[in-house]
Amino acid sequence: MHKVTDLKVLYFGTPVVLIGSRNADGGANLAPMSSAWWLGQSCLLGLGNSAQTSANLLREGECVLNLPSSAMVDAVDRLALLTGNPVIPAYRREQGYRYEPRKFEAAGLTEVPGEVVRAPRAAECPVQLECRLVAARPLAGNGRCTAFEVEVVRAHVDERLLVPGSDHYVDPVGWDPLIMKFCEFFGEGRRLAPSRLAQGWRMPGRLAPARA
Template sequence: MHVVPGLKVLYFGTPVVLVSSLNEDGSANLAPISSAWWLGQSCMLGLGNNAQTTANLLREGECVLNLPSSAMVGAVDRIALTTGKRAVPDYKVEQGYRYEPDKFAAGGLTEQASDLVRAPRVAECPVQLECRVVSSRPFGVPASHATAFEVEVLRAHVEEELVIPGTHYVDPLGWDPLIMKFCEFFGGGRSVHPSRLAEGWKMPHRRPSVTAG
């Protein structure tokens, strides 16, 4: 039997992406998002209008989409409730967000120079996609609260062990992306780490306790 619960969020399951971009002063910002999908050599991103990353993409016109594996969940969770915006909006303060000027250090991650864009890559991520912004537009109803970005992938960096030998394809059995479902972290079809984001957003859940990795 189906019910009509009036769902407040529709995050049924998408890959986590660490978006690296440049701040106005040239320092690097890093933001975990889960509103991303790909088609061909293009990707669509959804970012809140109050995010530092949104301002950076609109100004710089480029970024790197770093895809963490499920084994990187601890690093992602450490920066989940941080923002590169000095003036943290009140609603984010209530959710537990804090200003963090060096998210790479906060997450225990390493900056790696990119080839075609100024924003750095995340060295630990098995997949890194250098991108340029093609277009942007307001997103959301009834009032726009986010920005939809179309980006073009200029260059893809992939760990050699994930590439099927002799091809240009990633081995789907070897690649275990970190997935977010309703603000909870999943990998290999199972819950892999308690989520600070779920706590901050007061997301209800029914699942057994998991051990932090």
């Protein structure tokens, strides 16, 4: 039997993306998100308007979509409640967000430059997609969010993930992306850990103490 319910969260399961972007002062920003989908060479990103990444995308017109593997869950979770925007809205402060301008260092990841965009790549991510902004539209029904359409202009893929004998296809068996479902991380065909977001967003369920 189905039950009619007003779901508070609709994260049924999407890959985690670490968005690399460039701040106004030239510094690097790295932000985790899981509201992304691809079609052809295009990707649509859903981001809150108060995020530093949103401001960087609108100003710079480019980014890098770094896709972490499930083995990188701890590095990703270290970024969960950090923001590169020094002006933090009250609702985000209540969720536990704090300002951190050195995101790569905080996550323990290595910044490497893009080849055709200024935005930074995360060396440890097995997939890195350099992108340019095509369009930005307000998200209907949610005045605090924007839908960003970006075009992939260069892809970097760990050669171990490619189908043997091909430079154009990723082996789906070898690729184990980090997935977020309802504020919990999944990968390797199993539940890995709750995200720090689960605490900030007061999500019910099997919560574990925050990792250092």
